[in-house]
Amino acid sequence: MAGLMHLNLHEVKHPTKDGRQHFADLVGIDEQKAALVDELVLLLDRKRIDKWRQKHHREGLPILDRGSPPVPLILLSGDVGCGKSALANCVASIVADRLDDHVLLLETPSDIRGGGHVGELSARLTEAFDQAKTKAGQIGRAILIIDEADDIATQRGQAQAHHEDRAGVNVLIKQLDQITREKTPLAVIMITNRSDVLDPAVLRRATLRLEFGRPDDLARARVFKMILGTGNVTDTQIHDLVKVTSKKPGYTYSDLMIRVARSTLRRCIEQDKPLDVAALKETISLVAPSPMMTST
Numbered sequence: 001m002a003g004l005m006h007l008n009l010h011e012v013k014h015p016t017k018d019g020r021q022h023f024a025d026l027v028g029i030d031e032q033k034a035a036l037v038d039e040l041v042l043l044l045d046r047k048r049i050d051k052w053r054q055k056h057h058r059e060g061l062p063i064l065d066r067g068s069p070p071v072p073l074i075l076l077s078g079d080v081g082c083g084k085s086a087l088a089n090c091v092a093s094i095v096a097d098r099l100d101d102h103v104l105l106l107e108t109p110s111d112i113r114g115g116g117h118v119g120e121l122s123a124r125l126t127e128a129f130d131q132a133k134t135k136a137g138q139i140g141r142a143i144l145i146i147d148e149a150d151d152i153a154t155q156r157g158q159a160q161a162h163h164e165d166r167a168g169v170n171v172l173i174k175q176l177d178q179i180t181r182e183k184t185p186l187a188v189i190m191i192t193n194r195s196d197v198l199d200p201a202v203l204r205r206a207t208l209r210l211e212f213g214r215p216d217d218l219a220r221a222r223v224f225k226m227i228l229g230t231g232n233v234t235d236t237q238i239h240d241l242v243k244v245t246s247k248k249p250g251y252t253y254s255d256l257m258i259r260v261a262r263s264t265l266r267r268c269i270e271q272d273k274p275l276d277v278a279a280l281k282e283t284i285s286l287v288a289p290s291p292m293m294t295s296t
Helices: 017-025 030-044 046-056 084-088 091-099 120-139 163-182 200-205 217-228 235-244 253-271 277-284
Strands: 010-014 073-078 103-107 142-146 186-192 208-212
Touching: 010 091, 017 091, 030 046, 030 073, 030 084, 030 091, 030 186, 030 208, 073 084, 073 200, 084 186, 091 103, 091 142, 103 120, 120 142, 120 163, 120 186, 163 186, 163 200, 217 235, 217 253, 217 277, 235 277, 253 277
Parallel strands: 073 186, 073 208, 103 142, 142 186
Antiparallel strands: 010 103
16 A cells, blocks of 8 residues: 555563563562463463363363453553563563473554545554564464554444544454464453543453552562661561552652653652652652553
């Protein structure tokens, strides 16, 4: 199609040392981390399922023997800055370790919609899936990340939905179903801040939906212990930091790690003083929590 922008998927072969470290550094979302790894291992290792079934359920198992196979789609949703994208971009290292094999992580570009030409979104989505399926077949297993999924999977029934948007959703659904039918070793992770606007047909296909919220008291305590190191701070000091970050609507992980911790680090280096509880509290007094996302 003349005039359309070429699409390049970002790709990283896992496991990597950085991937493992980033996964370990994500604190306070242990349930989401465990569920995501387990589901990806299940989706990408069908031989393991068959081996398990032969050992424990040779007579058959309804959940595996009846109905259509699951669509290899996982949906990560929740507020901005709560770890969705960070987790998606490092989880492949842990999955690769569990499978004792390489896993290719692919990500669609931020300009997946293209330049607004007629039919471009559909064409670029098709190209993205074609590339991902080819690469998955070459290396054996792959994960495709589609960030800001609400930009391409908005409900087709909405009055303001443009023809191009509806066509894009149709192509997305077709590609997901094709992966399932062809048993392509490819899992898709879609990330959104607004799952309420996603098309119901996309939501129904997700084999796992994980919600991410702002860190509670326990999660914030773990974040501060990671920032300061457990040997440099007392439980009373951690409790004090948790208390001063109890402002509404609550600090996000990125608020704590970037707007608070990173800002404190820069100031402490500039002033040639240690990064301690007092320095963090000074920054916290100047930094308000990020506002909540609101649906429009």
